[in-house]
Amino acid sequence: MMIKHTENLKKLPKELSDAIARLSQSENPPAVLASGALAETAASSRVRISDGKLSVTDGPFTETKEVVGGFAILEFKSKEEAVQSAREYMELYRKYWPEWQGETEVRQIYGPEEITFETGRMELKADLKHHKK
């Protein structure tokens, strides 16, 4: 889960932070493998390859309106469950920080057990690929 928003934000209200903290005490909370807030892009860097050349660029990064400000790695049985959880999370923002705009991007994470090198290049295993539109 990646939470994206503009960088010129006011600080998170305490009511929202308390509501987020209460999520972990709900009936069946998802297992949290890692989560955190990310430093502002002004304090961050990028290492880029372009035309075979490596370069380091220091932030701020201003080419996109919204940037990833925080993330959580969570365990769910299905993508539907993950989207539902993201919905509940965003609902807390709607309730406790009404002027906030942004989104939670929900992406499945693959480890070595979900990929194959049959063709000499990395691919998703066949039974995972057909979920793709």
Add this chain to the structure above:
Amino acid sequence: MRFMMMVKSAENAGAPPKELMEAINQLTVEQSQEGRLVAAGGLAPTAMSSRVRLSDGKLAVIDGPFVETKEVVGGYAVMEFSSKEAAVKSALEFMELHRKHWPGWEGETEIRQMFGPEEYEFEAGNLQKRCAPNT
């Protein structure tokens, strides 16, 4: 200090060559043994992903693909370093593997320090960082 490394590239770049993945696996084993690697993985294509968006007080679920940006996050690693300079150096080594084993690939690793609850406090009812990095 904990860092999030996000690897971004165009989605139509194709699959990475086996040689690159072997070199990355080797690096991953070394970093795990050094206790630097907390978590890492590849992300599903945006065509298989969704966004839950809050805008003007309304919630909406949008299914991928997401095509409004040229490059998207395709993989990540959460790692421990003693400084941001050490994190950037490690990202350079990682990208050097891409340069060597996947000529023609274009993309970047974004290095962002991570903060957990212990690095925050509430002042005047709002969340504040205990001490801002690099400021």
